[in-house]
Amino acid sequence: MGSCPGICEIIESKDELDSFQHSNGSIQPCFASIADEKVGKLPMLKTGRNCSVQDDLNQIFEAIDRRASVRSLGLSQKSDAESKSKNASKKPVRIGVSQASGIGISESVTLKQALRGLCISHASEMAAMKRLSKSVGSPGFSEAGAAKRLYRAVVVEASEPGLPLDDGKGSMVEISLVPESSTSDSCQTMTETLQVARSNSSTPSVHSSPRLAVATTTKATKDKGQLKGEIVIELSEAEGRKQIPKSVQKGNLKSATSLSNSNTIKSVLEQEETGSTFSDDGSKASKLKSVQKCDPSLTPSFRDSNTVSKPSQSASNSPRAVKPIVTSATIKKLAAVRREPRDEIIPQPMEAGTKTSTVVMVQKEKVRSAMGLSISSTIKKVLEVDDPDPVLAEVGCKKSFIEPSLKGDHHSLPSFFSSNISIKVSKSASNSPRTVKPAIRPKGFRKKTQTTCDDVSNGDELPGTNSMSCRTPSYVQQKLKKEPASPSSSNTSSSYEVNSSSTGQGASNLHSSSNGFNNRVQGVKANAKSNLREKGDFSQSSSSIGDYSSSTSISDESNLSGSSCGGSRPHMSKDLRWDAVRFVEMRTGSLELRNFKLLKRLGCGDIGTVYLAELIGTDCLFALKVMDNEFLASRKKMPRARTEREILQMLDHPFLPTLYSHFTTDKFSCLVMEFCPGGDLHVLRQKQPNRCFSEEAARFYVAEVLLALEYLHMLGVVYRDLKPENILVREDGHIMLSDFDLSLRCTVSPTLLKSSSSIVEPAKKLTGPCAESSCIDPFCLQPSWAQASCFSPRLVSTPAKARKPKPKSELAAQVTPLPQLVAEPTSARSNSFVGTHEYLAPEIIKGDGHGSAVDWWTFGVFLYELLYGKTPFKGSGNEETLANVVTQCLKFPDDRIVSFQARDLIRGLLVKEPDNRMGSVRGAAEIKQHQFFEGLNWALIRCAIPPELPKSFEAAVIAAAPKKNTAKTLEFKANGKHVEFELF
Ligand SMILES: Nc1ncnc2c1ncn2[C@@H]1O[C@H](COP(=O)(O)OP(=O)(O)OP(=O)(O)O)[C@@H](O)[C@H]1O
Numbered sequence: 001m002g003s004c005p006g007i008c009e010i011i012e013s014k015d016e017l018d019s020f021q022h023s024n025g026s027i028q029p030c031f032a033s034i035a036d037e038k039v040g041k042l043p044m045l046k047t048g049r050n051c052s053v054q055d056d057l058n059q060i061f062e063a064i065d066r067r068a069s070v071r072s073l074g075l076s077q078k079s080d081a082e083s084k085s086k087n088a089s090k091k092p093v094r095i096g097v098s099q100a101s102g103i104g105i106s107e108s109v110t111l112k113q114a115l116r117g118l119c120i121s122h123a124s125e126m127a128a129m130k131r132l133s134k135s136v137g138s139p140g141f142s143e144a145g146a147a148k149r150l151y152r153a154v155v156v157e158a159s160e161p162g163l164p165l166d167d168g169k170g171s172m173v174e175i176s177l178v179p180e181s182s183t184s185d186s187c188q189t190m191t192e193t194l195q196v197a198r199s200n201s202s203t204p205s206v207h208s209s210p211r212l213a214v215a216t217t218t219k220a221t222k223d224k225g226q227l228k229g230e231i232v233i234e235l236s237e238a239e240g241r242k243q244i245p246k247s248v249q250k251g252n253l254k255s256a257t258s259l260s261n262s263n264t265i266k267s268v269l270e271q272e273e274t275g276s277t278f279s280d281d282g283s284k285a286s287k288l289k290s291v292q293k294c295d296p297s298l299t300p301s302f303r304d305s306n307t308v309s310k311p312s313q314s315a316s317n318s319p320r321a322v323k324p325i326v327t328s329a330t331i332k333k334l335a336a337v338r339r340e341p342r343d344e345i346i347p348q349p350m351e352a353g354t355k356t357s358t359v360v361m362v363q364k365e366k367v368r369s370a371m372g373l374s375i376s377s378t379i380k381k382v383l384e385v386d387d388p389d390p391v392l393a394e395v396g397c398k399k400s401f402i403e404p405s406l407k408g409d410h411h412s413l414p415s416f417f418s419s420n421i422s423i424k425v426s427k428s429a430s431n432s433p434r435t436v437k438p439a440i441r442p443k444g445f446r447k448k449t450q451t452t453c454d455d456v457s458n459g460d461e462l463p464g465t466n467s468m469s470c471r472t473p474s475y476v477q478q479k480l481k482k483e484p485a486s487p488s489s490s491n492t493s494s495s496y497e498v499n500s501s502s503t504g505q506g507a508s509n510l511h512s513s514s515n516g517f518n519n520r521v522q523g524v525k526a527n528a529k530s531n532l533r534e535k536g537d538f539s540q541s542s543s544s545i546g547d548y549s550s551s552t553s554i555s556d557e558s559n560l561s562g563s564s565c566g567g568s569r570p571h572m573s574k575d576l577r578w579d580a581v582r583f584v585e586m587r588t589g590s591l592e593l594r595n596f597k598l599l600k601r602l603g604c605g606d607i608g609t610v611y612l613a614e615l616i617g618t619d620c621l622f623a624l625k626v627m628d629n630e631f632l633a634s635r636k637k638m639p640r641a642r643t644e645r646e647i648l649q650m651l652d653h654p655f656l657p658t659l660y661s662h663f664t665t666d667k668f669s670c671l672v673m674e675f676c677p678g679g680d681l682h683v684l685r686q687k688q689p690n691r692c693f694s695e696e697a698a699r700f701y702v703a704e705v706l707l708a709l710e711y712l713h714m715l716g717v718v719y720r721d722l723k724p725e726n727i728l729v730r731e732d733g734h735i736m737l738s739d740f741d742l743s744l745r746c747t748v749s750p751t752l753l754k755s756s757s758s759i760v761e762p763a764k765k766l767t768g769p770c771a772e773s774s775c776i777d778p779f780c781l782q783p784s785w786a787q788a789s790c791f792s793p794r795l796v797s798t799p800a801k802a803r804k805p806k807p808k809s810e811l812a813a814q815v816t817p818l819p820q821l822v823a824e825p826t827s828a829r830s831n832s833f834v835g836t837h838e839y840l841a842p843e844i845i846k847g848d849g850h851g852s853a854v855d856w857w858t859f860g861v862f863l864y865e866l867l868y869g870k871t872p873f874k875g876s877g878n879e880e881t882l883a884n885v886v887t888q889c890l891k892f893p894d895d896r897i898v899s900f901q902a903r904d905l906i907r908g909l910l911v912k913e914p915d916n917r918m919g920s921v922r923g924a925a926e927i928k929q930h931q932f933f934e935g936l937n938w939a940l941i942r943c944a945i946p947p948e949l950p951k952s953f954e955a956a957v958i959a960a961a962p963k964k965n966t967a968k969t970l971e972f973k974a975n976g977k978h979v980e981f982e983l984f
Pocket residue numbers: 448449450544602603604605606607608609610623625657673674675676677679680725726728738739740741
């Protein structure tokens with residue numbers, strides 16, 4: 001035995017087999033039979049018969065095969081199985097069964113190990129057989145094959161399941177190297193969806209030398225008869241790609257492959273680091289390690305070129321587009337170890353990358369031409385061709401920034417822009433009695449300002465207002481006197497300056513170097529179509545009143561931190577504006593005002609000014625709300641600004657705005673929002689015949705608003721400022737609620753309400769898809785309101801006395817109502833005096849405290865105004881209006897025919913006592929069931945064809961651009977002073 005290692009091994013194996021028989025009862029019968037059969041052959045070994053190791057191995061594997069066959073066929077068919085398994089053992093397919101196990105193929109295998117493997121698992125058997133049936137040096141077993149398997153193991157593990165391997169050109173594993181110093185930052189701020197390319201790294205910047213794009217590919221070489229795996233790390237740096245061969249001993253290879261992909265690279269690199277073979281810069285290894293430690297999902301990859309190798313949704317849609325390289329989902333998994341087709345992502349100015357770089361650039365050009373003109377270039381073109389106005393031309397084409405200086409007015413823009421064109425702005429008092437706070441607004445603009453009341457509790461004075469007493473009925477004043485009034489100082493002048501000389505170094509750099517994103521911008525044009533017309537002549541005026549004197553049940557911050565600016569919105573992955581923002585953030589470290597080119601002032605609110613702004617270098621348009629920090633602080637409006645931002649951050653709804661980003665500088669707080677090019681419903685209504693919407697159109701708009709309010713309520717947000725001016729129209733004609741600085745945040749405690757049969761009408765025969773789902777199964781967990789919410793509007797609002805007694809048969813047919821889940825803040829209470837005069841709910845005016853029911857009041861006023869062209873309680877002045885709201889009965893004008901259903905809904909909503917108001921108890925679900933909405937497909941309304949589409953973008957731009965020989969100034973009136981305003 002001692003002379004024959006094979007014998008020793010076999011005996012040991014036998015022992016092990018024996019011991020296994022004892023230890024594993026489940027397999028024992030099968031195994032025992034095999035062992036018995038082996039007895040006849042084993043004596044040859046025991047008697048010292050001369051045998052080769054190969055013979056022994058053959059015998060062993062025959063036993064293995066028999067055992068496997070017996071396992072599969074059962075004991076009763078043992079004999080057949082043996083013969084079959086013998087044949088099977090010779091089939092090459094068995095050898096190649098385990099791809100993964102092949103990773104460890106470099107390890108020399110002893111018989112002992114092979115036999116031990118027999119007792120471990122079937123997979124181990126396969127591996128052992130594979131090793132022994134093919135010698136290391138056989139043609140079918142190459143180191144290249146091993147390396148390939150190693151590569152596959154690494155890449156497949158790291159890739160998305162199902163991602164096809166590209167063993168040819170795609171055999172790259174890319175690693176991003178970020179310096180220690182910048183890793184933490186980038187991990188926080190950068191996402192995986194973009195890879196920023198940098199073409200000229202000679203310019204020192206934050207993103208230049210520290211970030212290295214490392215591509216690793218596994219290769220295999222045979223060195224001195226030993227299997228070695230070689231990992232080539234390719235450092236893509238400005239000066240070119242370096243290939244740093246890394247010799248990995250077979251042990252390393254084995255250990256590497258047994259680890260996870262990231263660990264694999266990490267462990268290999270650690271060894272290389274100690275061996276100083278990684279690169280000439282020893283720090284790179286540690287840098288790479290630091291990246292590996294970083295959250296992979298947050299590790300971006302930078303490349304030195306203009307090419308952006310980010311998977312482009314739009315590009316993928318285009319036949320000529322650059323093929324998406326790695327899906328974002330893949331990148332998440334491959335953040336540290338990423339495989340990307342080399343020819344598309346390595347636009348390096350180096351030998352190997354030159355060709356591919358050219359390819360990319362060609363593809364980019366194709367994409368660009370396929371996309372046509374970008375939005376911003378359309379604007380520029382229009383302005384250049386049609387508008388000789390040098391100011392507008394400068395704004396559109398050369399002057400990227402506008403700077404109004406802060407002269408006692410919050411409507412100011414960044415001061416860090418140099419300015420050499422000053423525009424005098426003067427204001428005159430509004431003619432409207434309801435105009436409380438002056439603001440820079442187009443002539444005739446129906447003001448959407450807020451009165452000083454929002455700062456009543458602070459004793460703060462707001463511009464253009466004297467005190468609450470001037471607008472509030474005396475009996476209301478009495479109630480309000482407990483809160484200190486705060487007259488406001490008026491903004492009498494402001495100066496806007498246009499930067500005609502400099503757009504800022506950073507901006508110009510960005511502009512010139514960030515064309516890469518344009519290649520992936522597709523479809524943004526449609527999103528960014530803008531109706532740039534100034535708002536027309538409007539007869540009515542209303543103002544929002546903000547008061548944060550007291551409110552109960554304000555939600556905590558944690559409620560608001562739910563959604564970030566996009567990462568958690570996979571359904572918005574096609575929205576390239578996210579990518580645009582990230583693109584710039586990654587390039588510049590953070591978003592700043594200088595990254596935007598302000599194209600047009602969209603309007604001024606109480607806390608800031610909203611601009612149409614192009615994110616430089618991306619062709620993406622945004623609504624940029626700029627708020628002056630000093631003004632906010634001095635007017636104690638910081639909480640309102642914060643509230644708006646926090647609410648916007650939470651929103652993720654088709655009828656609510658998207659906040660792409662926000663940033664704060666020393667001077668300004670900015671919100672980067674979705675731009676709505678269609679104007680607002682107030683303007684739209686003015687254009688309708690008789691300045692009223694048709695009932696069908698009104699139903700569409702109020703239905704979308706209702707869904708938005710329902711969503712807000714469920715988030716614990718009472719909107720409080722519903723009015724047509726705050727309903728913006730998207731370019732697709734659907735609506736978007738805006739302006740949340742007056743909103744109330746509160747906690748929501750979902751409750752199950754027992755529906756009473758007196759409220760819920762008997763189920764009608766449904767015609768929609770919900771007919772079958774109108775479940776009456778008492779075990780069904782679907783709440784009753786949900787059953788009816790889609791297609792089965794039911795009359796729930798009719799006052800009790802107005803309801804006719806039901807026939808007995810009908811009552812018998814009533815569906816037993818299930819408890820209704822109410823997830824709206826119906827019990828929230830605030831004593832704030834907020835809103836717009838004509839829209840203020842009685843309980844707000846009376847100071848009785850209010851909750852979410854105020855939104856249903858304003859909803860009623862809103863519907864009324866859309867249908868009748870005016871608000872129901874409008875008086876000759878604000879005081880009268882407030883008095884009317886509290887005391888006057890609801891009346892419908894006779895000069896316009898409106899359906900009973902519409903009037904019934906308005907009647908139910910404009911109930912002065914909030915507790916009796918429709919929606920106050922059961923929320924939006926109750927309103928949705930009203931007959932006015934009968935037949936409306938709530939679930940699909942977002943896909944419905946809207947009543948009206950905004951003007952085409954180009955036409956709107958042309959219309960917005962000042963005409964030839966027209967005066968270069970636009971005049972606005974505020975507080976009796978004329979304002980010269982040349983900017984837009
Ligand atoms: N996302 C947007 N897209 C297009 N225009 C917008 C957008 N957001 C706001 N606007 C326009 O900018 C103007 C100012 O809006 P902002 O929300 O700052 O104030 P406001 O609506 O006047 O109300 P408030 O004074 O109560 O804040 C509005 O007239 C609105 O039409």
